[in-house]
Amino acid sequence: MPPRAPPRRRPAPAAGGPGFGDSARVLLALAALYAAMSLLAYRVIHMRHVAPLGADAPRGNFSEGRVLQHLRRLAVDIPGRQEGSPGLEAAAQYIKGELQGLAARAGPEYRIEVEETLVSGSFSMMFLRHRVTLGYRNHKNIVMRVSSNVSEDDDPSLLVNGHFDSPLGSPGAADCGSCVASMLELSRLLIDSGWVPPRPVIFLFNGAEELFLLGSHGFIKTHRWNRTIRAFINIEASGSGGTDLVCQSGPGSWPSRVYAQTAKYPMANSVAQDMFGIIPGDTDYRIFAEDITNIPGLDIIFVLGGYFYHTSYDTLENLLPGSIQARGENLFNLVKAFTNPMLLKENEISNKAAKDGIEDVGAVFFDYLTWFMVFYSRDISLILHSLPIAIFLLVPLFLKFPNITLMSWFVTLLGFMRGKTEMWNVH
Structure with missing residues (x-):
């Protein structure tokens, strides 16, 4: 039997190739977004977005x-x-x-x-x-x-x-x-x-x-x-x-x-x-x-x-x-x-x-x-701020038991947030 030919290796994309171009564009977009948000935050913190009125402003305005x-x-x-x-x-x-x-x-x-x-x-x-x-x-x-x-x-x-x-x-x-x-x-x-x-x-x-x-x-x-x-x-x-x-x-x-x-x-x-x-x-x-x-x-x-x-x-x-x-x-x-x-x-x-x-x-x-304010009571905050922890704890179980429906997990999560433990059997 003739010797088996080794599998051909796919050549790595050369610098400047299609893969490199996509990555560069993503990085440039992220850098531009970061720069724009930094500039916006700087302007807001230093009140550059508020135009001060002069001493000759109308008397019905704060100046x-x-x-x-x-x-x-x-x-x-x-x-x-x-x-x-x-x-x-x-x-x-x-x-x-x-x-x-x-x-x-x-x-x-x-x-x-x-x-x-x-x-x-x-x-x-x-x-x-x-x-x-x-x-x-x-x-x-x-x-x-x-x-x-x-x-x-x-x-x-x-x-x-x-x-x-x-x-x-x-x-x-x-x-x-x-x-x-x-x-x-x-x-x-x-x-x-x-x-x-x-x-x-x-x-x-x-x-x-x-x-x-x-x-x-x-x-x-x-x-x-x-x-x-x-x-x-x-x-x-x-x-x-x-x-x-x-x-x-x-x-x-x-x-x-x-x-x-x-x-x-x-x-x-x-x-x-x-x-x-x-x-x-x-x-x-x-x-x-x-x-x-x-x-x-x-x-x-x-x-x-x-x-x-x-x-x-x-x-x-x-x-x-x-x-x-x-x-x-x-x-x-x-x-x-x-x-x-x-x-x-x-x-x-x-x-x-x-x-x-x-x-x-x-x-x-x-x-x-x-621009606007987010406001909620501390009672609500106990629920909102506990959600990431609850999701973090439930995701491994969701991955281990994929046959259990999402609704069952959601109901269990609600029970967890209420401080109760409930077992649901889904057939």
């Missing part, structure tokens, strides 16, 4: 340009706003003068009240795992209440808070001159837009946040409007702009749900709240929602450019354009939502349920590139 005019006065013309310094008093008088000017030209449909108050008190708090006891006297707050001309003194109200003092050695352009300047522009917008809030809006310009939250504590303990507050928005900055992140929300899920429904540029992530406890710092949110009272609210903070935080480089020039514009447009929508009587009533129902022992376990939420 970053007008905010920067206030900020130049607070962070450039005034040399430092540390507690006890002449600069802090100059900033207080500037804020008060701007608010009084708004009150003087408001229409008859508005009721505008502006006050300068000195607060004193004492309290204890845990800071960096140590108990700190504080006593203070005569710290200055500037307060403005905007309501309709038919509102009552005890009407449920929304508090918008920001501090105008700055840390030692820092001009405090972002922290928190940008907050105060945004509140001045927002209060102007409430009057010039012609929209009359159905429930009062209280603007608290507090002058002692850097010294362990003294200004907010003094307001919430001593001011006559403190018992009317049903929700609050705290504005802060630990960076020079970028994402204006909802870092804390609560108690309960109501504040974050309102935010998810109304923010024009949603920037929120419940993971930030889970991580906030390890940060060696605090905001006035702690006073309003945790330590002193349990008012539901939001803690909204600039987080990009943290290397400027509490340094001499926290200047007007280092603010990221578009950040204040996005913040202002979000704030205006939030003010409209939090003063909606129906939503406030919903909050009262939630509070009553909590007092009756029906606990609001909170929510899981995150935004997608500031």
